[in-house]
Structures are given as C-alpha cells and as structure tokens.
Amino acid sequence: MEKTTIxxxxxxxxxxxxxxxxxGQSDIELSPLGEEQARRLGTRLKDMVFDSVYASDLVRTxxxxxxxxxxxxxxxxxxxxxxEICFGIWEGESIDELIANEPEQMQTFYENxxxxxxxxxxxxxxxxxxxxxxxxxxxxRHKGGxxxxxxxxxxxxxxxxxxxxxxxxxxWKSEPYVKPTxxxxxxxxxxxxxxxxxxxxxxxxxLEAEGIE
Numbered sequence: 655m656e657k658t659t660i661x662x663x664x665x666x667x668x669x670x671x672x673x674x675x676x677x678g679q680s681d682i683e684l685s686p687l688g689e690e691q692a693r694r695l696g697t698r699l700k701d702m703v704f705d706s707v708y709a710s711d712l713v714r715t716x717x718x719x720x721x722x723x724x725x726x727x728x729x730x731x732x733x734x735x736x737x738e739i740c741f742g743i744w745e746g747e748s749i750d751e752l753i754a755n756e757p758e759q760m761q762t763f764y765e766n767x768x769x770x771x772x773x774x775x776x777x778x779x780x781x782x783x784x785x786x787x788x789x790x791x792x793x794x795r796h797k798g799g800x801x802x803x804x805x806x807x808x809x810x811x812x813x814x815x816x817x818x819x820x821x822x823x824x825x826w827k828s829e830p831y832v833k834p835t836x837x838x839x840x841x842x843x844x845x846x847x848x849x850x851x852x853x854x855x856x857x858x859x860x861l862e863a864e865g866i867e
Contacts, residue, residue, distance in 0.1 A: 656798030658842040660789075661699070663722060663804045663811065664853070665714040666691040667834045674749045678741035684717045691835040691858050692721030698837065698857040700724055705799035708792060710736040710806065718835065719804040735788035739781040742774025762808035768822040778822060784814040793842045807832040810853055813840070817847055833858070 666688030669818045684692065699722055708724065709715040715786040719730050744752070753760050762770045767778050769775045792801065811825055817840070819828055830836075836853035 657844070658793055658797055658799055658801065659850075660793060660801045660803060660842065660853055661702070661704070662787070662809050662810060662812055662838045662840060663695055663718065663802070663830050664834060665712075665718040665804060666695075666721075668714050670746070671777060671834065676741045676744040676749060676752075678738050678745045679712065680745045681712050682714060684714055687861070688714070688834060689717070689721065691861065692718040694857040695835040696721045696724045696836065696863070700804070703800065704728070704802040706731060706796055706801050708733055708736065708801070710734065710738070710802045710804075712806075712811070715804045715806065718723060719802070720866075721806050722802065722804060726810045728839045733788055733792070735784045736803065736805050736809055739778070739808045740774065741774040742772050742776075744772060744775070764826050765858075766823055767825050770850075778825060781808070785809050786816045788814065790847070793847065797842075798866045807836075810836070810838060814849070814852075815836070 666684045668677065668682040669680045669685050670680065672687070695718070707728055709719040711732050712750055713737075716730055717765040718730070721782045730798055747796050759772075770778075789803070792803065811828065814828055815822065830852055831864055832853045835858060836855040837851070837857075838849060838853045839851040841850050842849055
C-alpha cells in the first residue's frame with residue numbers, strides 16, 4: 655500500500671469555547687479569534703495540495719476547513735461520524751460552574767472517563783468506534799493521497815487513544831492538549847496507521863504570546 659498522509663486539524667475557537675461551555679454536538683460558529691486561528695492554519699498549509707478534504711457536519715469544522723484551504727473552492731466532504739462526542743445534558747453548561755458545583759462528577763469525567771455516565775452522553779467506547787471506523791474508511795478511500803480532515807478535540811483524542819496510548823483514562827488529559835486549530839499528521843501504509851506529528855498549534859503562538867487566545 656502506498657503511503658497515505660492525513661492532516662488532521664481541530665476547528666478554531668467558537669463563541670462557546672470562549673465562554674468555556676461544554677459544546678459537544680451543539681452547532682456553534684467560530685468566534686472572531688477562531689476565524690483568525692483558522693486563517694493562520696491556512697497560512698501554515700498554503701503550499702499543500704490535498705486530494706480530498708473532510709469536515710464533520712458541524713459548522714465550526716466547515717468554517718475552519720474553508721479558511722484552511724485559503725478560501726478556495728475545493729469541495730469539503732461532510733461526514734457526520736466525525737462529529738464531536740455528545741455531552742448530553744452538559745451541553746451549554748459552564749465548565750467552571752460544574753467544577754465548582756459538581757467537583758466529584760468533574761473529577762470522574764477527567765480522571766476516570768471509563769466509569770463516567772451522564773444523561774444523554776454518548777458512551778466513550780461508542781464514540782471512539784464510530785470515529786476510528788470512519789477515519790479508516792476515509793484512509794482506505796484515498797490510498798497514496800494527501801488528505802485534510804478538520805474535526806474536533808474529542809475526535810483527535812479518539813485517534814490518539816486508538817493509535818498511541820490505548821488508555822481510556824488518558825482520553826481527556828493525554829499530552830499535548832489539543833488547542834484550537836491544532837494540526838496533527840498521521841500516515842498509513844501496509845504496516846498500519848501512525849502519528850508522524852502530534853497536535854501542534856505553533857502557527858497561533860503569536861496569538862498566545864499576545865494573551866488573546
């Protein structure tokens with residue numbers, strides 16, 4: 655099998671990210687900062703040619719993908735199975751308020767997600783299975799090609815889990831943290847799928863230095 659290279663990016667900051675709200679499958683647009691982060695991702699990728707481009711069915715990934723393509727008209731293929739994990743009744747809730755008011759639940763969520771249950775929340779194992787199944791389907795579809803996939807922090811964590819550490823209790827806290835528009839690079843050949851570059855948002859380092867991320 656010819657080597658396939660897969661560029662996987664997280665979407666830019668949204669209005670809910672800026673407010674530190676659980677987002678999940680709620681369909682929230684990019685904030686002005688998120689748009690700038692996505693533009694900088696586009697600058698980083700400006701010399702790349704992609705055989706195919708994918709995003710989830712949520713608008714924040716599609717907006718980011720268009721900026722990543724420097725607003726060219728290349729088709730963005732939409733895949734609902736690449737959507738973020740559903741956080742159930744926590745969607746729209748403040749992370750900071752939940753830490754203050756539900757500290758034990760939040761600790762279990764971060765430290766022991768394999769034991770965590772919440773009304774309406776997608777099971778972590780189910781989420782990982784749907785993400786990895788769709789990801790590998792896309793890779794098989796474009797053998798030998800260059801692919802761009804713009805998704806969510808949870809989706810990239812699912813890929814890290816499946817191809818690196820295999821520990822559900824590291825799911826939300828494995829390093830490096832997946833910042834907005836973080837870019838990871840994976841490759842696939844006859845020996846399997848591996849990370850060649852862990853998620854990296856150095857293209858937004860200047861924004862961090864200016865204290866506006």
